[in-house]
Amino acid sequence: MTATKLYRRDGADAVTACALDDIVLLYHPRSGQTHMVISPVPEILDQLADFTPASVAQIHDRLARSFDLGPADDAMREIAAHLDALVALGLVRPA
Amino acid sequence: MRHQLTLRIGPATFRIGSAWPAPVSQLASLYAAYPQPADAIADFTVRLQPTSLARRFIRPSIFITGDHGLADAAPMSLAHGLLAAEMGMNLQMALGWRRHLLLHASSVEKDGRVLVMTGESGSGKSTLAALLGERGWRFMGDEFALLDLDSGAILPFPRLVSLKNRAIEVVAGEVGAGRMGPLLAATAKGDIRHMLPRNDAVARMGQGAMPALLLFPRFGHAADMRAVGQAEIFMRLTQASTNYVALGEPAFTALTRFVRDVPARAIDFPTGEEAIAMVERLWEDMA
Numbered sequence: 001m002t003a004t005k006l007y008r009r010d011g012a013d014a015v016t017a018c019a020l021d022d023i024v025l026l027y028h029p030r031s032g033q034t035h036m037v038i039s040p041v042p043e044i045l046d047q048l049a050d051f052t053p054a055s056v057a058q059i060h061d062r063l064a065r066s067f068d069l070g071p072a073d074d075a076m077r078e079i080a081a082h083l084d085a086l087v088a089l090g091l092v093r094p095a
Numbered sequence: 096m097r098h099q100l101t102l103r104i105g106p107a108t109f110r111i112g113s114a115w116p117a118p119v120s121q122l123a124s125l126y127a128a129y130p131q132p133a134d135a136i137a138d139f140t141v142r143l144q145p146t147s148l149a150r151r152f153i154r155p156s157i158f159i160t161g162d163h164g165l166a167d168a169a170p171m172s173l174a175h176g177l178l179a180a181e182m183g184m185n186l187q188m189a190l191g192w193r194r195h196l197l198l199h200a201s202s203v204e205k206d207g208r209v210l211v212m213t214g215e216s217g218s219g220k221s222t223l224a225a226l227l228g229e230r231g232w233r234f235m236g237d238e239f240a241l242l243d244l245d246s247g248a249i250l251p252f253p254r255l256v257s258l259k260n261r262a263i264e265v266v267a268g269e270v271g272a273g274r275m276g277p278l279l280a281a282t283a284k285g286d287i288r289h290m291l292p293r294n295d296a297v298a299r300m301g302q303g304a305m306p307a308l309l310l311f312p313r314f315g316h317a318a319d320m321r322a323v324g325q326a327e328i329f330m331r332l333t334q335a336s337t338n339y340v341a342l343g344e345p346a347f348t349a350l351t352r353f354v355r356d357v358p359a360r361a362i363d364f365p366t367g368e369e370a371i372a373m374v375e376r377l378w379e380d381m382a
Contacts, residue, residue: 018355
């Protein structure tokens with residue numbers, strides 16, 4: 001049930017970001033790891049910047065206010081995949 | 096250990112101990128112009144010891160170790176003792192230095208600004224730094240460039256220049272035999288001969304300067320020059336650093352600033368002379 005799964009960022013997982021060309025570097029002090037990400041990962045992370053839990057649908061709706069995401073089903077599938085990858089990296093937590 | 100030498104190179108002080116006299120006496124003579132403060136507190140200890148008691152006398156084999164060691168380091172012949180000492184010092188720096196971000200790069204300075212050159216073994220970065228050091232630039236180092244985490248300056252680490260194979264003849268022809276160490280034939284990396292930096296490079300080894308140009312040299316290809324994207328530069332520099340991960344966020348901040356502020360190019364060249372001409376042109380245009 002991806003639609004009801006919630007994700008959140010934790011203050012302890014705050015990253016320092018630096019954009020170089022079209023790549024964004026994220027330094028994660030808690031793990032000491034530097035991640036290199038490209039759009040839409042930084043944008044997805046931005047939607048969770050207030051540390052409150054959000055569902056894939058909520059994140060999709062927030063992004064859709066600023067970006068043309070195309071068909072909602074495809075976009076939500078992609079957002080969910082990115083969120084799960086971010087959970088695996090320790091940058092986002094399941095809420 | 097029976098034979099010892101304390102040696103300062105740039106900001107680092109090494110105590111080198113050896114079971115045999117030859118590597119220490121060779122080092123003491125080649126590093127004669129460097130501070131050798133016998134009573135100083137050393138940052139690192141390098142030990143050249145026999146692989147076993149018998150190996151001290153019979154076909155002597157050196158095991159390189161010290162404060163930081165690699166368990167699987169291959170033993171070396173005593174004939175290559177000087178190289179073992181140099182590798183020992185490099186190993187301590189690579190594994191233990193924390194005061195600066197260490198970049199596996201050569202560097203030279205002109206008019207108070209630094210040219211940094213990074214690349215793998217065989218890229219020509221050592222040879223280029225050695226040659227530029229004879230032609231109006233100040234040689235700062237051929238192996239490690241030390242990036243200051245606060246100021247962003249590059250600090251020198253001007254140890255002996257380790258020249259391999261074809262580069263030996265090119266550089267020896269330029270500097271003369273008086274500044275060349277003994278030929279170490281048929282080491283694991285081929286023939287190696289060390290070159291002494293000029294005295295002014297040693298005298299000024301405490302003076303850093305801001306970086307103004309980064310090059311990725313590549314020897315043995317037709318002359319070419321390419322821009323390199325910032326993200327690629329960042330990735331290559333983290334790969335070229337032995338302590339980026341250990342230093343944490345200050346290293347991230349210092350390295351991203353370096354990548355953003357310092358213009359960079361990749362250059363291919365077939366000969367040292369062509370490389371020098373390319374570097375001088377680029378320096379005029381970009382730095």
